[in-house]
Structure formats: structure tokens, C-alpha cells
Amino acid sequence: MEHLGFIRDKLDIKILILFILEKLPGPVEAVTLSDLALFDGGFTWFDYTDCLAELVETGHIEETGGKYAITDKGRRNVNTVASSLPYTVRAKAERLTAPVAASMRRSSMIETDLEHGPRGSRTVSMRLSDGVREIVSIRLAVPDEDQARVIEKRFRANAEDIYNRVVEILTGE
Secondary structure, X not given: OOOOOOOOOHHHHHHHHHHHHHHOOOOEEHHHHHHHHOOOOOOOHHHHHHHHHHHHHOOXXXXXXXXXXXXXXXXXXXXXXXXXXXXXXHHHHHHHHHHHHHHHHHHHOEEEXXXXXXXXXXXEEEEEEOXXXXXXXXXXXXXXXHHHHHHHHHHHHXXXXXXXXXXXXXXXX
């Protein structure tokens, strides 16, 4: 079967995988990486998985708990050879990777945990960082774990809005 994409050989597949990982701010789940890499249509999922395994084996990529991250070795090599990928492939990979990278950066700035309290109660701790320092920290006591999980989920979804609203309330603006 004839494949239609620009990427056809194993070296180009490996460079593409490294190029994508180099654009991400941290480890990424296997399914997300495959979604990002398989846009070209010039190679199969089997080609992709073979190349990914080889990159892990050679120390270009590190796999931990089902997540993949580029190593310093991989970063050095991809910075040297990335220009060998066709421009259109690099541009599309950057377009596809940008929202994933932004979501990963946002997620890394939001932390939550639950603490057990008396009689099944919980304390939800929620923190928002600006990437440099913690900008808000809130601890709420709630009656049960279900409510704690709802609050935790809503904080993760709306952390910036919550921060802005707290500032508005406290400054009277």
C-alpha cells in the first residue's frame, strides 16, 4: 500500500518524534504522543512504535510510567538534524504540539491535594503558580470526599478565574 505523507523512512520518523517531544514542556502520555506524531500519513502506527522503542533503547527518550520525555541526548541530536524534516512537516508538528504544550504548562501550575479529616471530612488544598512562585493557595474543609473531588475538579478547570475573582473581592475592584 502506498503511503502519501512526507515522512517515510525510520530516521525521519525518529527525528519527528524527537522534534515533537522537544516542543513539549515535560513527559507526555503515549496516546498523546502517537496522536501528535501520526499526522503525516507517510508511515504506519507499527513503524512509529518500532521507532519509539528504538529511541528509548538508545537513550534519546526516557519512558517512565507510560509517559515519554526527551533526554539531553535526544535534545542535542534533534537540534542538529531537525532541519532535515520538510518545512511543512515541522510547521504542522508545531501547530499540533502548541495547544498540548500550553495545556501541559497550565496543568503544571495548578496543584491540588486532599487530606483526611475527622468523621470522613476532607480538606482540599489548592494552589496556583505563575510558573515562578505560588500566587494563591486555598484550603477548604468539606464534609466528604465527593464534595472535595468536585471542588478539586472545578478549581483545576477555573483556577485563573478563581484567582481573579479573589483579587477583585479583596481589592474592591
